[in-house]
Amino acid sequence: MLGMFKSKVSLLAAAAILVLPAASVFGADSGAPDSQVGVDTLWVTIAAMLVFFMQAGFGMVEAGFIRAKNSSNILMKNFIDYCTAIVMFFLVGYAIMFGTGNSFLGWSGFGLSGVADIIPNTHVQKYAFWFFQAAFCGAAASIVAGGMAERMKFAAYIIYTVAISAVVYPIVGHWVWNEGGWLAQMGFKDFAGSTVVHITGGWAAFIGTIILGPRIGKYKNGGLPKAIAGHNIPIACLGVFILWFGWFGFNPGSTVAVGDGSAFSRVAMNTNLAAAVGALAAMAVVWIFFGKPDLSMTMNGALAGLVAVTGPCAYIEPWAAIAIGAVAGVLVVIGVSLLDRLHVDDPVGAVAVHGFNGIWGTLAIGVFGQKALGVPLDGLVYGGGWSQLGVQALGMLTVAAFSIVCMGAVFLAIKHTMGLRVSRAEEFRGLDIGQHGMESYAGFQIFANE
C-alpha cells in the first residue's frame, strides 16, 4: 500500500492538502474544494456498500422464510440478480436512468462513457454515484425473488433480471430522479425510493406471482390457505437486521451529500423510528387478531416501516416517521392476509411489504411532507391541501401500472417460450436439487412431506 504513494493519485491528494486553501483545491468541475468532493464521495461510497450489503439481507430473509429444499435456489437467484443488475446497469441502465434524453428515458452514458467526473448538482465522483445507484438497481431486482420463490425456474429468473435492471427500473428512475423526468417535473417526490425501488419491485412480484400460480399444496380443499412454514427463522431474523442496517445506507445515503449533517442524520433517525414502530404495530395486530405474537410477521412489520419511510424520510419530522411506521405495520399484516385470501401465494410477503408499503410511503409524502424540507407543497396535515397528495397518487399509480404491464409482458413471454415454472416432480423434490444439483443442508435430516 505504501508503495502506491508514488502514484499520481496520491500526489494529487498530497498536493491538495498542502496548498489548502489555495485555488487549486477547488475541483474544476464543481467549484467545490477537493476535500468537500472527497467527503461527499466517501459518504456516498460507504452508503453504497451498505446498500450492497442489503443483498445479503434479502437472501437470508427469503431463504429463511421458505422450505429448506428451495433455499439454495433462492440464494442463487439473489446472488445472480445482483451480479446481473450490476453489469446491466453499467452497460445500459445508468444511461437510461441518468442520461440526457427526453422526459420518458435517458440515452447517454452507456458504459459510463462521457459521464462527467463529478456528477452535476452534487460533489460526488461519478464512480461513487454509479456504485450507489447500481446497488439500488440490484435491490429492486431482488424483491421479486421472494414472491416467486419455491417454483420459478432459474433460467427464467435471469431473463427477468435483465429486463428489470436494464430497462424497467431505469425508466422509472428516469421519471422520478432525473431532473428531466416527467414525474420530477410535475413536482412528484420520492426521496429514497418508495416508488422507484419498492413499487416497481413489489408490483412486479405481484404480477409475477399471479402468472406463476401458487405453490403445490398451498390452497387445498376448497381454497383454504395452508401455512407453509419457513425453515430457518434465525437466519431470516439476521436478514432483517442486515436489511435494516443496509437501509441506513439506502435512505441517509440518498442525500448524496454530507453538508452540515442535518439532512442525513434526520433521515437516519426517521428510518430507525419507522422500522421500530412498524415492527411493534405489526406485532400488536398479529397478537390481537391471531392470538400470538408471530416473529415472522413482526419482522415483516419492520421491513414495512422501512419501505414506507423510504420515500418521505427527508421531508418529515420524527413524529411523522412514527405515524408512517405504525400504519405500515398494520398495513403489512392486512396485506399478507388479503393476498392469501386472493390466492396470491407470496411466500415471504414481498408484495405486502414492498408493493403495499411502497404505495403508502409515496402517498405519505403528500400527507406528512413539509415544504420547508423540500417538497413543493406542504402535506395534508400541514394544511397544504390535496395537491401534493394528488401528484403523489398519480406517480404511484403510473409506476405501479407500468411495472405490472411491462413485467407482466415479460413473464408471459417467458411462460410461453422457455417456461416459467419447474415441473411438479421437481417442485416436490425441491429446486435446490432440480435446478442446481445440490442440497442446502447436506446430511441434515429434514422431514419434508409437502
Next chain:
Amino acid sequence: MLGMFKSKVSLLAAAAILVLPAASVFGADSGAPDSQVGVDTLWVTIAAMLVFFMQAGFGMVEAGFIRAKNSSNILMKNFIDYCTAIVMFFLVGYAIMFGTGNSFLGWSGFGLSGVADIIPNTHVQKYAFWFFQAAFCGAAASIVAGGMAERMKFAAYIIYTVAISAVVYPIVGHWVWNEGGWLAQMGFKDFAGSTVVHITGGWAAFIGTIILGPRIGKYKNGGLPKAIAGHNIPIACLGVFILWFGWFGFNPGSTVAVGDGSAFSRVAMNTNLAAAVGALAAMAVVWIFFGKPDLSMTMNGALAGLVAVTGPCAYIEPWAAIAIGAVAGVLVVIGVSLLDRLHVDDPVGAVAVHGFNGIWGTLAIGVFGQKALGVPLDGLVYGGGWSQLGVQALGMLTVAAFSIVCMGAVFLAIKHTMGLRVSRAEEFRGLDIGQHGMESYAGFQIFANE
C-alpha cells in the same frame, strides 16, 4: 435522488460549499464550520449504525447458545427490545438521561422537543446524537434476554424492556454521562459504557436470572450442573463477529468527534487488542482447566475483553488494553463456572461477560487510566494512587446496586402479577411454539429429550 436537489437542505449544503471559508459556514449554534459539523455528525451516524447492528450480534449469539426450541423466542425478545427501547428512549429516556434536571435525573427534551440542533460541547446534530444514544439504550436492554433465556414469558419481557429503557438505564446514564450527573461531578469516568451499559444490563440479568430460577433439568440429583448445549454454534460465532464489528461503533464512536483522528483510532486499536487477547486468555484457561479449547468459552472471552475495554478504551495505551483483555478472558471463565456452582443459570454467560467484566472495566480506569488522556487522576500503575480507583469503585457499586434493586423490584412485581415464567409443559415443548406459535427450523429433525 437527484430530484431532491431542489430541496432547501441541499441548497444550504451547496451554499456552504461555495462560500467556504466565509463566515456563513460557521454554524450559528456551535461556532464550528458546517463542514466540521457535517463530518462529526457523519462519524456519529455511522457509529450509531454499527451499534444498531450489534443487535443482530446479540440475537445470533443468544439464539445459538440455547436450544433450538427456544430460539425464535429469544430472537423476538431481541428484536422487540430494540424496537421498544427506540420508542421509549425517544419519548422519555433521552430526556431523563441528557435533559437538564438535577444530579439524579434530567427532565427536559421529551420527544426531543426543545433540544438544541447541535448538541452542546459537540459538533454533532441532535438527530445523530440521539440515534447513537438510542442504539446504546437498545444494547443495554438486550443483555438481559440471554441470561433469562429459555423460560421467561414474552409479555413479561416487554414490561422489563420498558422499565430499563425508559427509566433505569437513562438514570444511570444521567449520573455518568450528563455533565450534571453526580458521578460525573465526582470525576467518575466511563468512556463508552462498561458501567452505564454493561454493569446496568449485566446485573439486571443477574437478579432476573435468580428470581426466575434455573431451567428445568439444569441442576439434577444433588445440584450438579448439567450442560445444556447450544444448538447452533456457527450462528453464535457469527454473532460474536458482528458484536465485535459493532463494537467499533460503540467504543470509537463514543468520541463523538473526528478531530485529528488520534482519539477514535486509538480507541479502535485498543478495542481490537482487548478482544483478541480476551479470546486467547479464555481459550488458554479453558484448555488448561477443562482439557479442550471450548469455542463457546473462547467467544465469551472475546466479548469479555470488549466489555472490559469499553470503559477505559480512550484513557489507555495499547499495552494496557492487552492487560485488560487478558484479565477479562480469565475472569469470564471463572465467572461462568462460579455462577454455575451458585445455581445461577445463565445460558449464554451474560452475567459473566457483562456484569463481571463491566466491573473490571470500570475499575481498570483507576488502574491503567492516564491523566494525559482524560482521567482526572493517573491510575495506579502510573503512580496516581488509589483515589481514582476509589471513585471508580464507588460508581461501580452504586450502579450495580441500583440496577439490582430497581430491576429486582420490577421482576418481582411481574412475577407476582402476570407471572415471569412459562409453564413446565411449555418449557418442555419450547417457547417458540408456546409463546409465538411457530418453529424455528420447521422440518428439521431435532432430537430433544430435555
Next chain:
Amino acid sequence: MLGMFKSKVSLLAAAAILVLPAASVFGADSGAPDSQVGVDTLWVTIAAMLVFFMQAGFGMVEAGFIRAKNSSNILMKNFIDYCTAIVMFFLVGYAIMFGTGNSFLGWSGFGLSGVADIIPNTHVQKYAFWFFQAAFCGAAASIVAGGMAERMKFAAYIIYTVAISAVVYPIVGHWVWNEGGWLAQMGFKDFAGSTVVHITGGWAAFIGTIILGPRIGKYKNGGLPKAIAGHNIPIACLGVFILWFGWFGFNPGSTVAVGDGSAFSRVAMNTNLAAAVGALAAMAVVWIFFGKPDLSMTMNGALAGLVAVTGPCAYIEPWAAIAIGAVAGVLVVIGVSLLDRLHVDDPVGAVAVHGFNGIWGTLAIGVFGQKALGVPLDGLVYGGGWSQLGVQALGMLTVAAFSIVCMGAVFLAIKHTMGLRVSRAEEFRGLDIGQHGMESYAGFQIFANE
C-alpha cells in the same frame, strides 16, 4: 460520553475547530491540517473495521462448505487465527513489515514503539494504520484454514498462525509495501494485496494441503474424486456476501487517503464489477461443462473476481475490471477441477480462489495497468510492452515460492513433532468433538456416513 469532553482529547479537537484556518491546525508531523488527518484516519479506520468483518465471512464460507461435524473446529481456527495475528502483528509483524531495515525485512517499531504518530507519506494516525494492516494480516492467515479443513489439528494450526502472521506475511509485505522493499524498488505493483495477501495465503494453503493429505474417503477406488457436500450453503452464501462487503474496506481502503474521492471510488466500482462478472463467468462455465449452475462454484467465482482485482483495482479502468473478473471466474472453475484431479483436497477452494487468482491479479497489472493511474509503465494492452508484466511475474513467482518454501518447512516441522493431522477415528467422529469437545448443532439429526 459527554463526560469525556473534559478530556484533553476533546479539548484539542475543540481547539482545532475554533481556530481553523489558523496555523495550529496543521499537525506538526505532516504539515496537513488536523481535519485532513482526521478524515483520512476516519476512512482508514472504517476500512479496517470492514476488513476485520471479512473474518466473519471467511468463517461462514469455510464452515458452510464443509461437513457439520467439523464446523466448530474451522470457526475456532478462524477466530483464533485473527486473535493470534493481531497480537503477533502488534508485537513483531508490524516491525518487520513497516519498520526500517534492509530491502528484505524491517526491524523497528516492535509493539509500535517509536513509530511516528502520523504515518509518513500519509495523513493517517499510526493507530488506524496499524489496525488496517493488522486486519490484513489476519485475513492472510485465515485463507489456509479452509484448504486444510476437516483434518488438521487445532494446536498445529496455532503454530502455523504464529509463523505466518509474525514472520512470513510481514516479510512479503515488506518487499512490496515498504518503500525500502526490494520488489517495491523494482517497480513491482500490488495495490491491495493480490500478491501480498492472496498469493502468500493461497500457496501456503496449497503446500499445507499437500503435506496434510486428502480427507478420508475423498479419493476412492482408483482415485476418482468423491464429492463431499458442504453442510450449510445458506451460511456459506452469507459469508460470501460478508467477504464482498468487507472487500470494500480491503481495496478502496488501501488508498489510505480520501483526497478528492476519485481514487477510492474508482476502486470500489472496479471491485464491485470484477466480483459480479467473476460470479457470472464461473456460473456460465459450470453450467456449460457440468450441466447445472452450481451455487457453490458461482460464489467461488465472485471471490475469485475479488481476489484478482485486488492487485490492479486502482490502476485500471472499469472495463478492465470486467475483463479481469471474467478471466478469474473461468480460472477458478478450472483450478478447482484441476486440483481435484491432482488429488490436492481443498474442501473450500482456497487454492483456486486465492492462489490461482492472486497470480492472475498480479499479472493483470502488467496487462491492464495504466501509467497515468500509478503503475511505472503502461500495461500490455496500452502498448507499454512486456516490462511491467515481467516485473509482476518475477514478484509473483518469488512470493509464491517464498510462501511455499517457508510454510512447507513449518508444516513439515509440525508434522514430524506434534503431528499435523488428527487420528482416523477422530476424523470420522468429527473435529468438533475431537478437538473441542462440543457439537456445532446439538440436537439436530445429521446423517453422517462418511
Next chain:
Amino acid sequence: MKLIIAYIQPEKLNDVKQALYAKEVYKMSVTNALGCGQQKGYHETYRGVDVEVNLLKKIRVEIAVNEDFVQPTIDAIIEGARTGNIGDGKIFVTDLGQCVRIRTGEEGHNAIG
C-alpha cells in the same frame, strides 16, 4: 395384532393420512428414512465432481392394528400412496405379540386404538 410398516414417498404422507382416517385408523408413528430400491437414484455434479445419490428420501409409517384392521389399513395406504411409478414404496406386516398403553397399563387389543 399386527405391526404394519410402510415406506412411502414423502409427498404422499398427507394423502395416506387422509385415507387412513377414512378407514378409522387414527394412530400411527412416522419417521423419516432413506430408501434404496428399484427406483434408481440420480446423478449430480457438485463443484465439478460427479455425485451418485441412491439413498432417496422416504417416510416410514408404523401402525399397530388389530387383525380385522389389517386389510383396511393396507388398502388405505395403497390408496393414498400409489401413483403407479417406481418408488411408490412397500408395506411390511409382522406379528405383534403384545401391546401396552403406558398411561393406563392396558394391554392387548384395547391398548392398540
Next chain:
Amino acid sequence: MKLIIAYIQPEKLNDVKQALYAKEVYKMSVTNALGCGQQKGYHETYRGVDVEVNLLKKIRVEIAVNEDFVQPTIDAIIEGARTGNIGDGKIFVTDLGQCVRIRTGEEGHNAIG
C-alpha cells in the same frame, strides 16, 4: 427373544433410561419420531394462517431382550414414562427370531446383552 418398541414423550427419555438401568437393561437404540394418537395436536397460526399440527414429537426406543427380561423392561419403561396424561405412549412387543453381534458373530441369547 423379543424386540420391544416403545414410543414415549421426548422429555421422558432420561427417566426411562434410569429405570431401565435399574433393571439392568443397558442396551437400546433410540430414534426420533412423530406420532399421531389419542393426544390431539394443537392449532397455531403462522402468518395469519391456521395450522393444525397433529404429528407430535415422540421418541422411539427399540430394545432387544431375552424372554425373562421382557416384563422387567416393560415395567421399567412404564415406570419411567408414565405421567398419567394422554400422550404417554405405547409399547409394542414382537418376536425376535435371531440376534447376531457383528463384532464377534455370536448369535442368540448371548448376543443380545
Next chain:
Amino acid sequence: MKLIIAYIQPEKLNDVKQALYAKEVYKMSVTNALGCGQQKGYHETYRGVDVEVNLLKKIRVEIAVNEDFVQPTIDAIIEGARTGNIGDGKIFVTDLGQCVRIRTGEEGHNAIG
C-alpha cells in the same frame, strides 16, 4: 420372509452397501439412530461443565428378504460392518408375515425384491 434390522457404525454404511450389492441384495431402508450398548460413551466438558454422552450415533438398516437371502444378507452386513471393536453393532431378525408392493399391489415373495 424375514425382516432384518441392523445397527451399524455410521462410517460403515458404504461398506455394508457394497457387501450387500455383492450378494445381490439391492433394496434397503436406512434411518439414523442413537445407540446405547457395550460401547461406552465419552466425557466432554462444555463451558466447564462435565457432559456424559452415552447415546452414540448409529445407523439403522432395515431389509426385507426372502428366506434364502437371510444368511447371505447377515453375512454381508457382518462383512461390511465388522472392525472387531466394541460398537460394531447388532443384527436382529424377525418374521415378516406379509409384504406388499404399493405400486402394483403384488404380495409376498415377489414384492420383496
